[in-house]
Amino acid sequence: MNWTETKNLKSVSLEDIPQLHMNELRTQIIDGIKNGRRLVQFFGDKKDGRLILYAVLADDLTSRLFIASSKFGNEKEYQSITPEIPAAHLFEREFYEQFGIEPKGHPWLKPVRKGIAGISSEEIPYNFFNMTGEEMHEVGVGPIHAGVIEPGHFRFSCHGEKVYYLEIEHGFQHRGIEDLFVKNYNKSLYLTKLSESVAGDTVIGHAGAFVRAMESLGNTAISRRAQLIRTIMLELERIAVHLGDLSALSGDVAYLTGNSVFGALRTKIINTTMAICGNRFGRGIMTIGGINYDISSKLESEIKSILNRLSDDADLAAEVLFSSASVLERFEQTGVIEKETALEIGMVGPAARSSGISLDIRSDHPFDAYQYFTVHKLTLESGDVFARAYMRFIEIQHSIRIILEQLANLQDGELKCPANSLQPDGMVVSLAEGWRGEIAHVIITNSSGNIKRVKIKDPSFHNWFALALAVREEGVSDFPLCNKSFNLSYCGTDL
Amino acid sequence: MIKIITLITVLISPFFFIGIINKTKAVWAGRKGASIFQPYYDFYKLLKKGVVISRTTSLIFRITPSVNIASVIFAILVIPLPFSNSVISFQGDIVLFSYILGFSKFMTVLAALDTGSSFEGMGASREVTFSTIVEPAFFIIIGSLALLTNQVSFTSIFTALSLSASYTILIKILFVISLFIMLLVEGSRVPVDDPNTHLELTMIHEVMILDYSGPDLAFILYASVLKMVMITILIVNLLIPASLALVPGILLFVLLISLSFISVGLVESLIARSRMSHVPQFIFLMTALSLTAFAVIIFFLNGGF
Numbered sequence: 001m002n003w004t005e006t007k008n009l010k011s012v013s014l015e016d017i018p019q020l021h022m023n024e025l026r027t028q029i030i031d032g033i034k035n036g037r038r039l040v041q042f043f044g045d046k047k048d049g050r051l052i053l054y055a056v057l058a059d060d061l062t063s064r065l066f067i068a069s070s071k072f073g074n075e076k077e078y079q080s081i082t083p084e085i086p087a088a089h090l091f092e093r094e095f096y097e098q099f100g101i102e103p104k105g106h107p108w109l110k111p112v113r114k115g116i117a118g119i120s121s122e123e124i125p126y127n128f129f130n131m132t133g134e135e136m137h138e139v140g141v142g143p144i145h146a147g148v149i150e151p152g153h154f155r156f157s158c159h160g161e162k163v164y165y166l167e168i169e170h171g172f173q174h175r176g177i178e179d180l181f182v183k184n185y186n187k188s189l190y191l192t193k194l195s196e197s198v199a200g201d202t203v204i205g206h207a208g209a210f211v212r213a214m215e216s217l218g219n220t221a222i223s224r225r226a227q228l229i230r231t232i233m234l235e236l237e238r239i240a241v242h243l244g245d246l247s248a249l250s251g252d253v254a255y256l257t258g259n260s261v262f263g264a265l266r267t268k269i270i271n272t273t274m275a276i277c278g279n280r281f282g283r284g285i286m287t288i289g290g291i292n293y294d295i296s297s298k299l300e301s302e303i304k305s306i307l308n309r310l311s312d313d314a315d316l317a318a319e320v321l322f323s324s325a326s327v328l329e330r331f332e333q334t335g336v337i338e339k340e341t342a343l344e345i346g347m348v349g350p351a352a353r354s355s356g357i358s359l360d361i362r363s364d365h366p367f368d369a370y371q372y373f374t375v376h377k378l379t380l381e382s383g384d385v386f387a388r389a390y391m392r393f394i395e396i397q398h399s400i401r402i403i404l405e406q407l408a409n410l411q412d413g414e415l416k417c418p419a420n421s422l423q424p425d426g427m428v429v430s431l432a433e434g435w436r437g438e439i440a441h442v443i444i445t446n447s448s449g450n451i452k453r454v455k456i457k458d459p460s461f462h463n464w465f466a467l468a469l470a471v472r473e474e475g476v477s478d479f480p481l482c483n484k485s486f487n488l489s490y491c492g493t494d495l
Numbered sequence: 496m497i498k499i500i501t502l503i504t505v506l507i508s509p510f511f512f513i514g515i516i517n518k519t520k521a522v523w524a525g526r527k528g529a530s531i532f533q534p535y536y537d538f539y540k541l542l543k544k545g546v547v548i549s550r551t552t553s554l555i556f557r558i559t560p561s562v563n564i565a566s567v568i569f570a571i572l573v574i575p576l577p578f579s580n581s582v583i584s585f586q587g588d589i590v591l592f593s594y595i596l597g598f599s600k601f602m603t604v605l606a607a608l609d610t611g612s613s614f615e616g617m618g619a620s621r622e623v624t625f626s627t628i629v630e631p632a633f634f635i636i637i638g639s640l641a642l643l644t645n646q647v648s649f650t651s652i653f654t655a656l657s658l659s660a661s662y663t664i665l666i667k668i669l670f671v672i673s674l675f676i677m678l679l680v681e682g683s684r685v686p687v688d689d690p691n692t693h694l695e696l697t698m699i700h701e702v703m704i705l706d707y708s709g710p711d712l713a714f715i716l717y718a719s720v721l722k723m724v725m726i727t728i729l730i731v732n733l734l735i736p737a738s739l740a741l742v743p744g745i746l747l748f749v750l751l752i753s754l755s756f757i758s759v760g761l762v763e764s765l766i767a768r769s770r771m772s773h774v775p776q777f778i779f780l781m782t783a784l785s786l787t788a789f790a791v792i793i794f795f796l797n798g799g800f
Binding site: 137138139140141145146147160161250252253254255256257259260261264324326327329330334475476477478479480 | 520523524525526613614616617620621685686689691692693694695696697763764765766767768769770771772773
């Protein structure tokens, strides 16, 4: 394999990326993944009118990334990778949707975002997998839901209360975000704001991944203080969302105590975020070249005391939640994803760690302040709703410890430095561990050093399929609980 | 006279008790909570609204709310109200009671199927499944009481019961617990159903009435809370001694009914909802308790030890 070897946030020149024949690229992707590498990105880009397919593989043990490409001429199809590597399933559908190149032999080829969501003047029949039989029935949920939830369509094939198959349809929130990045390449404030809006619950995660990618392409080094504060913000975001999820998981099983206690704790954290940057979800702090808001020493001691108290409160609340028999009855053995399945479909984030996969970008491909200390990877084995809930609790405690340690390490430094112009004809892969899992931004520049292609992947892109598998053979009434235990992003997938 | 006053009080009280449940839950969660009278405002708000009726539905869908209310009020007429006998009483009214409630449920299920929605069909199937388990248990309770007292109308059963032997306290406790379970099932409360959820896929009763709006919805909500009050009246009738004077008696009555609703609120605060497939086990508990009481009655009627 002669792929370009690089690291997280280490930019490469487009010229150095080998162009292989598609068949060769396909074989090498399959070989690589069978040898323990992971598919991080798989996307197309037009260069001088020719379509180029880029593939990025990650070797998590050695913190390396590998990039290769393949040029398409007049070919309109290639041999699909998905039958061998199920993790490529959505990537290939996305590539097909964006460039019309058909992966031959793909088991379920349909658009990712412009299926029923994109139906326009011509009536295209709804393309859903269906099961027939006298006692089979279909239940369709969404895209309009009863609560304040993002739009998505779920089609269940059920036999009585039992779900045999679930198909998830996306695209109702497609905003063309990747194109907006390219169109507004010269407005850096706009770009940062846009990256904060990729997924509303992962503001710091996505904005961080984007600004780091830009800094890497511009060879801009930021101060240690700015890196530490970014890290603290990311961990605060993780704590806040995990607390909210524990609250919502309790709410889904009608467990009032957990619902209210965790909900109240979450408020403390998002208020802390607001004290730092003026916005409860962390909007406005990230900027290319550093950060916009500082943590004063007064604020620092406040954060310390809030987190110390939160740690005790969360312990107490979790003890009550995870020792309640009626809650455990709902959580345990519900929506199980086995480790083999999780590996095969390329799951990421806390959901993957709950199924026993040791993958954490903070430790495997460190960025920001994670380069200076070790993040212990936490895993659980059972892969059920309980594991995903308990994983959130232990990650909350872990994040509190990280923040408290890093607050002690804060040293003086510039908040931001001017951003340099970007490297022409360059490419960078920026990975980050958001609260939901691996975020991957890829930025490609043209010969005059302007952004010409942005590819964004929210962790949800990997994990939606896990949800579809988790509810198989479960009761249809357990779907909302399984769904909440993954808590995936609709707009992060729809882009 | 007192009969009419009591009846009217019972008919206007239900939302107050729902307010009590909500208040209990709010206090437990550390919130201030809405006023106890909030459900009345909600009811009034619904009455003022317009109605949207799906074009796919038929007459059944439109008459069901009225049938619901009429059935529950009729059922209330045959049970003994506090400090007065029932309004209507005749031999065998216990059977009528059961089937008039069954009829209202039957109409609700038909109306749900009438809309043709897959959700409502799912809810109807769940409702029917759980009702088939509750109904026999209720007949065991009421049949045992009839056997014990040798009477077949509510009024005479409860009059005879307050005069009966000392061992009936055990039977009463068993029946109170099983009627409380019936209260949770019929009232669609935790752990059987979750009245607060917005998740259609997990609902039972709520999902069957998704297509109702405005006054129709208000009627259905009223009928279902009135049914809860009716079951608590049965519970309290079992507990309260008939020899009390009027004023302390009424106070004790209101207190016991409020306590029943506070208990519902506490159950909802403290335990999570059961998995759908485990709900029948919970309802079978009601059957088991009733059968135990039935066995005790047979034992004592045959001369005891």
